[in-house]
Amino acid sequence: MLDGVLIGLATAFTLQNIAFVIMGCLVGTFIGMLPGLGPMSAIALMIPVAASLEPSAGIILMAAVYYGAIFGGSTSSILINAPGVASTVATSFDGYPMAKSGKAGKALAIAAYSSFSGGVIAALMLLLAAPYLASVSLSFQSTDYFALMVLGLSAVAAFAGKGEVLKALLMTVLGLMLSTVGTDQTVGVPRFTLGMIDLVDGISFLLLVMATFALSEALMAIIKKIDESKRDAERKAAAELGSMAVSKEEVKEMVPVIGRSSVLGFLIGVLPGAGATIASFLAYGTEQRIAGAEKGKLFGKGSVRGLSAPETANNAAATGSFVPLLTLGIPGSGTTAIMLGALIGYGIQPGPRLYIDQPDVFWSVIVSMWLGNIVLLILNLPLIPYIARVLAIPARFLLPLILFFSLIGVYFVSFNTFDIQLMVLFGLAATVLRLLSFSLAPMILGFILGGMMEENLRRALLINNDSWSFLWERGLTLTILLIAVACLFVPMLTPMFAKLRKQTKGQPSAD
């Protein structure tokens, strides 16, 4: 492991890569701070730049953008109560009241220290867990991989919101459908190309991500009328931050919260499909429960614990979500799904072999997480008053620029104007689906995993002489598939059981 850390340090600590970490953190913070744009859009916008770099540098840049965007999202949650992403919603519960009472600087500092600690502790856990998991997963066969991918996709349903299971599953299937467009890789037969030569290579992953996130975010902002009076309040909040000092008492209060929330966040992040949002809400809820009556009352009114817990947990979960990506090649969240797509674009197949075949990429990602967190703390925090001025850019200039960067980002990779037209079409479809409250992250997960799933299933059938018996004959495959089935049906059945229990309670006893 020490050798690995040294490889990671040697790769990450070059002048060029340090510059990429700094740039990524700043750009990520800048984009993440814009209301509506989250880590997924930030990474998507950076893929064209990362694609021109060597793999380690590209991944380091994207990881830095990821952390920067989470940090930026927290900033807009605290300053203007506008969480760019769901994972920073819980941050606004106590961060915004604190900012409203004139302690915006303090709230930002608490959030930054908590994010830093959560990220660093979780990166340490990743360092210990990833190589072990990678060596275990070396014994996995294509049948197990197929089962793992089914688990990854069904976990989306398990962690979808209340009553959203069917919608999440349908969106996953939609993503899988889109992944079948193009030439069938095994026999070379075109599928769903509608006779168009531009579709023979399939739909570009970057195009789909840009259209569904960056483009549709901007379109949503355009069609929802912009409230300029609210924008004035944002400008005022960004201009008056107050002191960033944190007292000794506040630090004492934060330390145990950070310890608990880091572990919780990391473990939740490791679960495929769970991610930073659930981690931040769970950490907030846990701290509120154990805070006691007196401290518990402060939650929602500017509590230090209430701000520190979700901030620590969402950063720890972001790090945790790299575990399934790096060790199994299965993305744990929408953001890591985008990262996976980018890695595949480099010709790198994440999974247990990554640890052996490309240790520089594996370890530099882990080391860059520490580096990214340090940069965020020592560089971004003091720069927040200046970066926050991005909130002052009028929407009438900002939105067309986001559209431009999305379009040109895709065009600069393919130099095919057909891609721009396809993006417009997908952008329209994504906006309609968003307005109808259909989440797009499961679709991306399905799109990324679709090709791999089909390939592994084909290979498994080939090895087993076209027999499906591997599904129940191999113990590991069967176990993973059973967990997947449980993931699918437990969330669907839970409300039914609850309803049934309620009805039984309401009725007089039979005896």
Place this chain on the structure above:
Amino acid sequence: MFLSKDRLGGLLLLIFCLIYAWQSQNIRMLPFQMNSAFHARTMPEVLAVLGIGLSILIIVFPSNKERFSVSGLNWPLGLAFLVLMSIYGFTVRPFGFLLSTSVFLMAGFAMLGERNIIKLLFVAVPLVVAFWALMNYGLSVFIEPLPFFLRGGSNA
């Protein structure tokens, strides 16, 4: 309300899944695939069945009964931006990056309410030129800057 958000979404996706199912039957089957357990049509057919089933379930058992309404949304402006992006896609090659992008950005700023021509020009043009220079000289990504009528020789 029958046309709730969920039902409308389910209906749109059902139409998509039905078209997908129909198109899946156009996938060419090679002779040696006919009797194999898994061929080029297998995954699309399974997905089509799953998609149709899930769409119907959403239509029958909607979780979100909120009615979809376009009031309060500036749809015409959204559609105008989609048209603008499409036009940009058609013009970026013949009219070159500098001209087409500057016009795209200025039109976008103007559509969102900016009326000052000086501001339109001073925000869009320097930004486009700086971006082109960064891509061309910084990242070695070349894109034709000039419109077809200003290109010399065979490029025209």
